[in-house]
Amino acid sequence: MAGVCIPVIDMQDFPRQAEKLIAACEEWGYFRIINHGIPVTLLSEMKSVARSLLDLPVKVKERTADAVVGKGYSPPDTANPLLEGLGVYDMAFPGAVDTFCDHLNSTSHQRETILRYSHAVYDLAQEIGQKLVESMGMDIELFKGWPCQFRMNKYHYSSQTIGLTGAPMHTDAGFLTIVQDDEIVNGLEAIDKESGALIPVDPMPGTLLINMGDLGKVWSNGRFHNVKHRVQCNEGTIRMSIALFVLGPKEAEVEAPPQLVDSDHPRLFIPFTFEDYRMLRISKRLPTGGALELLRAK
Template identity: 60%
Template sequence: MEIKGVPIIDLQDPCGLTEKLVKACGEWGCFRLVNHGIPLELMSETKVVCRSLLDLPLEIKQGNCPPGPDQRYTPPNFASPYFEGLNIRDMTSPGALLDFLCQLNASPQQREIILKYSQALFDLAKDVGGKIMEGLGLARLEIFKDWPCRFQMNKYNYGPESVGSTGAIMHSDPGFLTILQDDELVNGLEVVNKFTGELVSVDPIPGTLVVNIGDVAQVWSNGRFCNVTHRVQCYQPTIRISIALFVLGPRNAKVEAPLELVDSDHPRLYNPFDFEEYRNLRTSTKSPTGGALELFRAARTK
């Protein structure tokens, strides 16, 4: 089953599952998961909590965090005037997520919901990552062990004047993969078909999750996977909420393709690099769609 080209994958259907995941990562760099195992009630409760936290007064959301790439609150800006977000740079760091929620004066119930949901997303990411490894013929290891993961809550403040405008500019995600709970009532996510260059609307389906493949996965897969380029558009004048987990890159190792994915038919495409170095280069070279990867392109030998 497909929705305007973007694959829909049933995580509970074992028939060719790992092959379907690898194919989706290579052809689209994006797919929608059904039967992913996260309770619908928890997803609904999390959306309510995120909306309430994003509706807090500006001084509480900003706190005493200085501006910068790791700031916890992203205000509307010139590039994305309708978007604002709250995020924790690394939810896998002990106590970081709880500290973040305490700084927002989240209630005990709100903390419990966010902690439970963020862990469920992380467990799902590890499961999907393991199945992708199987699909590539690799031993199923804990691929994301000790990798930092960014947990983010997004709010798009759309009004009548914003219909047809861009809520989030065209970009690829810098990390390995993103698991997104998009707004089941408000459409807006669009991805680029890498074969035609056309923008395809990823229409929401209640109770499902979207997975986007990022720059790190393109390098790690030695070019087998596509770092999907995408944006968020305003289709209707109403608030849109989304929640995302970004699995970034290895903390204490280089980003590089495993030896099993490099051979005479598939020479190494990228030189190994440090994820933080790459993330900084994306910013300094103004390369939101992954163009900075070319700086690490391996030299071709005849």
Template identity: 60%
Template structure:
């Protein structure tokens, strides 16, 4: 029997699409999307923009600043010495993309590509939110007005880094992440929910990976799996990726909706503020979602 791998969902096959997405969120916490509607040429252009921006001098990249940690440039650090990332926080808010572009002097062409790509992924995220609701037999818009963060990542691998970890094992703090991984350089691995084994998520050109995060686990009352994943160095070459993080509600608490609760499924987590949770994750050094335990509902 062959090794299990994460689900691949073809969005052109509309039969039971919502149910397939929900099942993947429950059983794996990650899945790969094909025929997702994001233009292939735009994806290639965005990868080229990412490479050129990540090759800027360090002092320029440091100008991608934000008052709060994790919302601006992430330089190589003790935990991830081979990783760095540029960040566009709350990318759909008015002026956010212009502000980012002015910080590091992005060219007009790069700005155009960045804007098109960011909103193509944002629209896809909204569609996925709609399908999650549909698959759970619920009405309403799931991600309306939620802040999203676009990150451009670079892994500075060389001969001495082969076999080492580029991004440590972690869960994502938000609801879901849409990732354009490196189409050539692999290394992304996810932990199987049942076996605990690390499963390679080998790249497939033109596809996108969706990872489910901590907010989704709490919101779904424990039904969804906040997948643990990491990035390993398998070859001595630069690896780049681009991720859109759908974070949490802006002005409301993260809480399971009433439709997901009943006498057999009591509330697992007390409502919490996403920003409060994000800071708790950092202060308690809980990269794999351990901070969620602080919000466990007391059993009756």
């Protein structure tokens, strides 16, 4: 099945894009953005830096490891034998990126590139949050102070792995994810909300991909679609991606704002914290959003 034309949102064309943005969140759960303000040169530099860091010896990368999966270095394992990653769990926390770079003995160029990119994509996340609430006719803050996980991924594809899965089917646990996918190597596939069919999400150079996650569905009282997706190996060459996961509030509970709840749209989920939800997903082994069913309002 050929890649379909997923929604493309122009970040410099609001409020005219407001209706299209909300429709993309509701009907697709993912969309691409253009005119996002991050220079193409910085996107390219960040990809090169990510590749160079993930090419470091394992012993060096392990200096960033953490007991919590996703907080630091994640080596290939039985569940993801073709995938390894490096990241910072709360990249906006003062000194977090510098500490990460210190562990890896990063060069000044690598450090500067990561700092520039992480600041730019974090600011973009805040802008997307603002566009979402404004497009829904609300005057509230969204994403302010929320942890945002920065992640660099390397898929170890070769001619022997063609047809295998690089990242198994899942939804993202947080609110939304900003992805710089590989502009050359494809493989990302999403489940179509209406038909249930797998749709190839082909690269579109210069754009960024936005995925809606489980917390986005909860916050929107079921309006936003938490898209299921996976990454396949379609060609025998290394694939890179860089992601910013907008997770959830550090301590406050996640719940739909009053503006999205009424007699016709009763509250669908009980309030809960992101950390409790993350642990529930892991303990119940429900990576595709099924854990939300355990938190349905009675």
